[in-house]
Structures are given as structure tokens and as C-alpha cells.
Amino acid sequence: MDTSKQIPHWRVLAASVCGTSHLKNQQLCQDAHHFSILPDNILVAAVADGAGSAKLGKVGAMIATETVIDYLSIQGITQRTLADDNLVRSLLMEAMLAAYKAVEEEAIACNKKPQDLASTLIITIATPLMAAVAQIGDGLAVAKDTMGNLIALTLPDFGEYINETIFLVTPGALDTAQVRLWREAIVNVGVLTDGLQMLAMNMSVRAPHKPFFFPLFDFVASAEDKTMAKEQLVRFLRSDRITQRTDDDLTLIIAALSN
Amino acid sequence: MDFNITPKVMLDTIGLDEVVEFAENPEPRCPCVLLLDTSGSMQGEAIEALNQGLLSLKDELNNNSLASRRVEVAIITFDSNVNVVQDFVTADQFNPPILTGQGLTNMGAGIHKALDIIQERKAQYRANGIAYYRPWVFMITDGEPQGELDHTIEQATQRLQTDEANKRVAFFTVGVENANMSRLSQIAVRTPLKLKGLNFVEMFVWLSASMSAVSHSKVEEQVALPPIGWGTV
Numbered sequence: 181m182d183t184s185k186q187i188p189h190w191r192v193l194a195a196s197v198c199g200t201s202h203l204k205n206q207q208l209c210q211d212a213h214h215f216s217i218l219p220d221n222i223l224v225a226a227v228a229d230g231a232g233s234a235k236l237g238k239v240g241a242m243i244a245t246e247t248v249i250d251y252l253s254i255q256g257i258t259q260r261t262l263a264d265d266n267l268v269r270s271l272l273m274e275a276m277l278a279a280y281k282a283v284e285e286e287a288i289a290c291n292k293k294p295q296d297l298a299s300t301l302i303i304t305i306a307t308p309l310m311a312a313v314a315q316i317g318d319g320l321a322v323a324k325d326t327m328g329n330l331i332a333l334t335l336p337d338f339g340e341y342i343n344e345t346i347f348l349v350t351p352g353a354l355d356t357a358q359v360r361l362w363r364e365a366i367v368n369v370g371v372l373t374d375g376l377q378m379l380a381m382n383m384s385v386r387a388p389h390k391p392f393f394f395p396l397f398d399f400v401a402s403a404e405d406k407t408m409a410k411e412q413l414v415r416f417l418r419s420d421r422i423t424q425r426t427d428d429d430l431t432l433i434i435a436a437l438s439n
Numbered sequence: 440m441d442f443n444i445t446p447k448v449m450l451d452t453i454g455l456d457e458v459v460e461f462a463e464n465p466e467p468r469c470p471c472v473l474l475l476d477t478s479g480s481m482q483g484e485a486i487e488a489l490n491q492g493l494l495s496l497k498d499e500l501n502n503n504s505l506a507s508r509r510v511e512v513a514i515i516t517f518d519s520n521v522n523v524v525q526d527f528v529t530a531d532q533f534n535p536p537i538l539t540g541q542g543l544t545n546m547g548a549g550i551h552k553a554l555d556i557i558q559e560r561k562a563q564y565r566a567n568g569i570a571y572y573r574p575w576v577f578m579i580t581d582g583e584p585q586g587e588l589d590h591t592i593e594q595a596t597q598r599l600q601t602d603e604a605n606k607r608v609a610f611f612t613v614g615v616e617n618a619n620m621s622r623l624s625q626i627a628v629r630t631p632l633k634l635k636g637l638n639f640v641e642m643f644v645w646l647s648a649s650m651s652a653v654s655h656s657k658v659e660e661q662v663a664l665p666p667i668g669w670g671t672v
Contacts, residue, residue, distance in 0.1 A: 201505075340606075342467045342570035343653065379461040384568035391460035399455060416455035425461065427505055 186439040188308060190223045193400045193409055194433040197417045199375060201427035210299075211373050211431040212241035214249045220259050223306045224252040226279075227431045229319060229373040231298040231347055236290065240283050240297030244348055247282040248275045248303050259307050268305065268361055272314035275303050276357060280348055287349075298347035302334065306369045308437055313371075315358045317345040320377060322388045324368035324397055330390050331366075334358045336377055345374075368397040369435045375428035393434075401436035467570035469654040470511045470527060470560055471646075472553045475538065476580035476615075477516040482540030485581060485615060485637055492639025493535035499647030500530035506651035507531040509572075513556060517549030518542035519586060527560055543586030546626075547595035550578070554598060557608055572653055576610045577646060578627070579634075583619035596626045603628040613642065613670060632670035641669040 198209035210230030217223055226245040230237020252275055262268055279301060287294045300317025311333055313321040318336035325331060337358060338345045346353050370393050372380055380392045403409035416422070417430045475489065493514075501507045507530040514525035514535075519542030525533070557574045564571045584592045602608045612631035614620050623631040634642060648665050 338570075341573045343572050378464045378467075381464075382462045383464045383570060389460070389462035392462060395455065395458040395460075399458075412455060416459065419454070419456040421456045421461075424504070 187221070188437040188439050189221060190217050190306075190435050191400050191403060191438050192217065192223065192225070192433065192435040193403060193406070193413050194225070194431075195410060195413045195417055196227075196373075196429065196431040197414055199426065199428040199430065200423050202429060208238045209429045210237040210241060211375070211429040212238065212245045212299075213371075213431050213433055214245040215433060215435075216249050216253055218253060218257065220257075221307055222257060222259065222262070223304070223369065223435055224249055225304045225306075225369070225371055225433045225435070226302065227319060227371050227373050227433060228299040228301045228348075229317070229375070229429065229431070231300075234298040234347075235296045236292060237297065237299055239286065239290075240349070241299040243282050243286050243297070244279040244299055244301050247279045248301070251275045251278040252303075252305065257305075259309065262305065262307060262310060262312075265361055268310075268312045269359055271305070272303055272312060272359055273354070273357070276301065276314055276316070276348070276354055280354065283349060294349040295347075298349050300345060300373065301348045302371055302373075304333075304369060304371050304433075306366065306435065308367075309363070309365055311362045311366055311369055313358070313360050316348050316350075316353050316356070318374040318377060320370075320372055320381060320388065321360075322370045322393060323362055323366045324393070326365045326367055330388050330393060331362060332386075332388050333360045333362060335386055336374060336381070367437050368393075368401075369433075370396065371433040373429065373431040375426050375430040376432060379422070379425060396432075396434045397436055400434045401438045465567065465569045466505075466508045467572065467654075468511050468529075468564060469506075469509045469572040469650055470513070470557065470574040471650055472557060472574065472576045473512065473514045474549050474553045474576055474578040475514060475516050476518075476544060476546070476578075476582065477538050477540050477542075478518045478544040478582060478585070479541050480581055480617075481615075486538055486540045488637035488639045489579070490535070490537055492643040493538075495640045496643035496647055497530065497533050497535055499644050500533070500650070503647075503651045506647070506654050509654040510647075510650045511560075513560075515549055515552050515556070517545045517552075519545060521545055521548045521552045523552065523556060527556070544580065544582050544584055545587050546578075546580065546584040547587045547592035550595040550599055550626075551591075553578075554602055554608065573606060574608050575650070575653075576608055577613065578610065579613045579615060580623070581615040581618050583622040584626075592626070599626065600628055632667065634670050638669045645669055
């Protein structure tokens, strides 16, 4: 068999589960995620974490992620167009802006303030040759290159206090968004919300934790049966080992290029 | 067909939670200073109720496994002296002292001390790479500043207001019985609350619930607190 003709394609698994503290208080999971695999092997993914203090954080998170993916899906992007740094940056920022406007419109429609729909937002575009991320607030996006290096595309953005971050609707948030372009061949991408941050990152050196991500990347790369694999991912996120350490909502998107 | 079975079985028997390793980070800390009036007027029923309340705070915090590891309690008393009777400890190590009442009400010095130990604690967190939440001070008094120079109180008030404005601290004031609520509202930025009777137990249960909520929630600025049943504005 001639394997050289096989084109690698993205395999993606994603899940959001409700944190135990929210379950206890009968609250909804405030996290949301959305992703799509576009033609030409382009993966677009978004995660958002609704603020605990926002009444409609969940709604804001859902609208933000869906708007981003809808927006990116109709731009006709190709690997060729993504070769232009400026275009990538403006795509990411336009997607952020689209999400912001959609959240604002929803707030008006619901007769609420945009702050009531506050959420963080991480947008990722990945091809076999590059990854680009824009992020407002905390959470984390990583990529693994072909040499097995784990790259922190973004890092959590929180102020002096770990529970105080900025949100998509925070005035001026769009100007302070982290934007990162990585132009190397990559084989994996991972995006998560802050619920997993303390498990997935070594905070003292501010670097992602390889033994957290690599088994997950192996897992998604070999996941033949998507439904079952997703069930397993959810089981993992609900496992005692995790809930003993965090009671927050958890969202994880993991992707692998595989043949 | 058979080819598909093997990986599935593998995946099923080896759960992800057995292969994924977690980063070892210190728990983020949620510091809370109890700044307690132990002047002579507190002696008797009030101080006994306060001591009971402290015990329930310990129990409540320890009912929440994350809170017991994240919330750090320190206790400062103020009467004619100011004493740190309990330096910062996580709730699981917290053994409430038995307080007694005597002397005057050196509130200004007490406020200074509370802000001092918070500043020191933050420096320790930073030096050790420990993430933290905005510190809380919970001041409980049945009176008003007494036995101190006006200057000391003014200075403490000013420092407190600057620290609130710069979000260095969230300072809550609770008045008990004959507390001078209007005087207290000149000192604190947040409106002081009046405790209903000597309902310290309910107040500390609330404090525990609030600290637990804070220690796992994310907020933009203001902390969304549970409703207050134990006091009035």
C-alpha cells in the first residue's frame, strides 16, 4: 500500500462538562465550545467560559462560539490565503468583533446588559502548517509540532487575582486580546477553558504540562469511533481524579492530524 | 472486523484518567482576615456568641473540600491592644481561639494591622508562585474607635479607602448591637451591615459559603454573594 498518497486530516474531540460546584447549585454549565473542519484541511475551533457573575454567561458563551465558527466558515479561507499574516490577524479580530456584536445584540434583545452575557473567548485556526489563536480572558491554547515540542500558543490572562479576568464584553477587551501566529508544521492542537488550567499548566513557569496533553493527543489521534471516544473524554472530565481538584466547568478541544 | 475490536477494548480498559498526568500546582489561596473587636463591651454574651460563630466557620469551611484547602483565615483582635491571634492558615488547619473582651477599641490600629498582614501575605504568595484571590477583611465591632488619636483613625480610614479603590482588598464591616453604624460607614467604603441580634453562627455560615463561592468562581469585578439573612444594611 502506498501510504504517501494518504492526506492527513484533522480528528477532533471536544466536550464541555458542568463543574461539580455548578451541579450542586443546580446551575448550568457556563462553558461552550464549537468547531468545524473546513475544506483544505483547516480546523476552526472556539471555546468560551461564561462568567460566574453573569446571569446569562452560558448564553453569551454559546453565542460567541457559534458566531465565531459561522463567521470563519463563510470566509472562503484556504491554506494559501492563510499564508498572509495580516489576513490571519484580521480574520481572528473580525471573528472576535462578530462575536462581540452578536452578544451585544442578544443582550439588547433580552433587555439585558452585555455584562450579563460576559464570557471569555478563545478562537483557533489550524492547518498542518500553522496555528493562529486569538484569546480574551483566561484559558489556554497549545500546539504540538512534528518534533514533539509543546508550544503555548496563548497563556491565561488574569490580573492580580486568579478569579478576575477580562471578558469579551469588557470595555476595551478587543484591544487587549492575545493574538498569536505559529508558522511551523504541527500535528496537534489543544484548547481549554480555565477549569482545567491548574491541571494542564505549570503555573510557576507558565508552561503547558506535556504529560497532560500528550496522552490526550495520542488518544484523539487513534480515536476511530468518534462517539465512543467522546463518551470516554466526558467520562475522563467527570472522573474523581479531576473533580477532586477542580469544581469548575471544564471544556477541552483536542485535535490531531492523522492518516 | 477484528481489527476494530482491539483498539476499542484498549480504550475501554485503559481509561484516560489513568494515562493523563496533572501538573502539580499549589492550590490558589483565598485569604480572609477576621478583624474582631474584643473590647470590654463585647465581654459576656456577645463574645461567647462570637466564639461559637468561629467554630461554625471552621466546620462550614471544612465541609467543602476545595474551600478547606483554598480559604486561609487569619484573626486579628483589637481592644486596647492589637494582636494577631491567628496568622494565616488554611481552613483545614484552623483552630479557632477562645476570645475574651477587655479594654478600649483601637480600631484604627486594627485596620492598619489587617492591611499590613494582607500585604505581607500577598508578597509570600508571589514569592512562592501561588495564585490568589482578592483578600477579604471582615471587621466585627459593637462600637466605634475609642482610645486612639483621631489621626490614627483618619490615616487608617484613608489607607483602607485607597486599598478598596485599588482593589487590594474587599473590606466588610459588621456592626453588633450598639455599634455606631454612621461612624462605621465613614470608615468603610462598603456599607456596614447590622447583625441581627447575636446571630454570629448564621453570619459565619454565610461567610463560609461566600468564601467557598469566591474560591471557585470567576467574576468580572464584584463578587456575587449569597443573600444575607443575618443582617441588615
